[in-house]
Amino acid sequence: xxxxxxxxxxxxxxxxxxxxxxxxxxxxxxxxxxxxxxxxxxxxxxxxxxxxxxxxxxxxxxxxxxxxxxxxxxxxxxxxxxxxxxxxxxxxxxxxxxxxxxxxxxxxxxxxxxxxxxxxxxxxxxxxxxxxxxxxxxxxxxxxxxxxxxxxxxxxxxxxxxxxxxxxxxxxxxxxxxxxxxxxxxxxxxxxxxxxxxxxxxxxxxxxxxxxxxxxxxxxxxxxxxxxxxxxxxxxxxxxxxxxxxxxxxxxxxxxxxxxxxxxxxxxxxxxxxxxxxxxxxxxxxxxxxxxxxxxxxxxxxxxxxxxxxxxxxxxxxxxxxxxxxxxxxxxxxxxxx
Numbered sequence: 001x002x003x004x005x006x007x008x009x010x011x012x013x014x015x016x017x018x019x020x021x022x023x024x025x026x027x028x029x030x031x032x033x034x035x036x037x038x039x040x041x042x043x044x045x046x047x048x049x050x051x052x053x054x055x056x057x058x059x060x061x062x063x064x065x066x067x068x069x070x071x072x073x074x075x076x077x078x079x080x081x082x083x084x085x086x087x088x089x090x091x092x093x094x095x096x097x098x099x100x101x102x103x104x105x106x107x108x109x110x111x112x113x114x115x116x117x118x119x120x121x122x123x124x125x126x127x128x129x130x131x132x133x134x135x136x137x138x139x140x141x142x143x144x145x146x147x148x149x150x151x152x153x154x155x156x157x158x159x160x161x162x163x164x165x166x167x168x169x170x171x172x173x174x175x176x177x178x179x180x181x182x183x184x185x186x187x188x189x190x191x192x193x194x195x196x197x198x199x200x201x202x203x204x205x206x207x208x209x210x211x212x213x214x215x216x217x218x219x220x221x222x223x224x225x226x227x228x229x230x231x232x233x234x235x236x237x238x239x240x241x242x243x244x245x246x247x248x249x250x251x252x253x254x255x256x257x258x259x260x261x262x263x264x265x266x267x268x269x270x271x272x273x274x275x276x277x278x279x280x281x282x283x284x285x286x287x288x289x290x291x292x293x294x295x296x297x298x299x300x301x302x303x304x305x306x307x308x309x310x311x312x313x314x315x316x317x318x319x320x321x322x323x324x325x326x327x328x329x330x331x332x333x334x335x336x337x338x
Contacts, residue, residue, distance in 0.1 A: 033065040034157045035090075036072050036129065037105075038148040040079040041310060045102075048314075049073055049086060050112035050250035053105040054096060059149040063105050066090050070111075070199070072152060072160055077121070084119035084128065084160050087199060088112040109248040113205055114212050115164030123163075129156050158195045165198065165208060173207050177234040202245075209251040213239035216311040217258035217304065223272070223281055224260055225298035240264045242317040247324070253306075254314040263296060272297075273326035274318045279303045284327050 037055075039047050045054040053071075055063060067090050075082040089111035096102035119128060127133045130153060131144050144150060152160075166172065198204050219235040220227045228236040237258045243249030259267060266272045266288070273282040281301045283293050298304065306312055 033062070034070050034072070034152040034154060035062065035066045036074050036084075036150040036152050038076050039073050040076060042079075049088065049107070050252040050255070051107055053090075053107065055103055055105065055149060057101045057103065060093070060103055062149050062151060063090065063103070064093050066105075067092060070157065070196070072157065082118045083121045084115065084164060086112060086114045087161060087165075110245060110250065111199075112250045112252055113165070113199060113208055114251070114253060116166065116169055116208055116211055117164055119160050119164045128160050128163075161195050161199070165204075167198070169211075170204060170207050173211060205251055209241075209256065210239040212253050213256035214258050216253050216256070216306040216308065218307055220258065220304055221260045221263060222257045222304045222306075223263045223267075223297055225304050226260065228260065236260060238264045240267055242313055243320045244268075247320075249317070249320075252314075253311045255317045257303075257313060260296075266296075267321075268325070270325040270328040273322045274303055274313065275322075276315070276319070278313060278315055278318060279305075282322070282326060 037053055039049055039053075046052075047054050053063075070087055070089050072084050073086040073088065074084050089108040091106045091108035091111075094104050094106065096104050121127065122139065125139075126137045127139050129150065131150060132140050134140055139145070214235060214237055217237070218227070219229075219237055221237050238261055240257045240259045241249050241251075242255050242257060245251070249255050257267065263272065271284050271288050274280065275282050279302050281297055281303060283297075283301075285293075303313075
């Protein structure tokens with residue numbers, strides 16, 4: 001949680017209730033209370049945006065009112081350039097063990113989704129949030145701007161999400177290297193999906209996850225180090241969940257690895273993993289011949305790091321994979337090497 005821009009008086013300020021007026025076209029029904037949550041990576045507050053949000057008592061009422069509803073994560077100016085960068089859903093709120101006056105908003109598993117395009121704080125000089133906007137459209141200063149938890153009208157939520165996760169993201173991805181794929185023939189109308197349906201629809205989330213993970217690694221396989229493209233320029237690297245979605249894994253980039261097709265298959269079946277140092281590639285040598293290892297993995301057997309270190313695999317996700325997937329038994333007919 002980021003409080004770098006927040007004065008001491010801001011922590012005790014009581015949040016006012018918004019009166020969200022929602023246009024039917026947004027597809028966002030009035031909820032319990034959507035929020036903007038400020039997140040700063042090196043804050044004293046121990047946030048894991050896809051798992052938990054750490055906050056003080058002064059924001060308890062607002063966060064409790066948002067249980068069961070969606071939030072947008074925001075990076076404050078002094079923390080970096082991202083602006084609004086992800087959505088998630090609050091499942092419940094609990095006191096933080098061993099920390100009087102602190103609470104944890106537990107994120108609903110499978111709800112976190114990073115924006116495909118980070119949304120700037122201002123668009124044409126105007127804030128994205130009505131509560132931060134003066135009557136003439138200019139940004140407000142002080143007050144609500146400095147709050148680490150802000151109530152967010154449904155219309156503002158829909159506007160931010162539509163900019164960060166475009167309605168036509170699947171079309172954008174499908175036509176990226178092929179301007180006319182079969183599934184998007186001329187004359188086909190884009191199916192307008194309501195915002196919340198889009199956020200919970202697995203095919204859409206898979207596309208968003210794949211785009212973010214592959215981009216994070218520069219379209220290079222994290223285990224072979226190779227950047228392979230087909231004749232049309234399409235990158236052959238895939239996006240692997242470290243902890244699978246069906247095992248409560250998130251769509252965070254930190255729960256992903258960019259892998260070639262073969263290494264993705266091997267990773268999902270426990271033939272390879274990553275050690276506790278978060279860089280050494282582990283191989284199940286009783287199942288994978290040595291010559292195969294030499295052909296598939298980068299020299300030195302170390303993981304290629306993402307361009308932005310903030311996107312590096314989370315140690316807990318790697319630990320889960322080692323303990324639950326790596327080295328498990330395979331059906332006799334599943335071994336790819338003979």
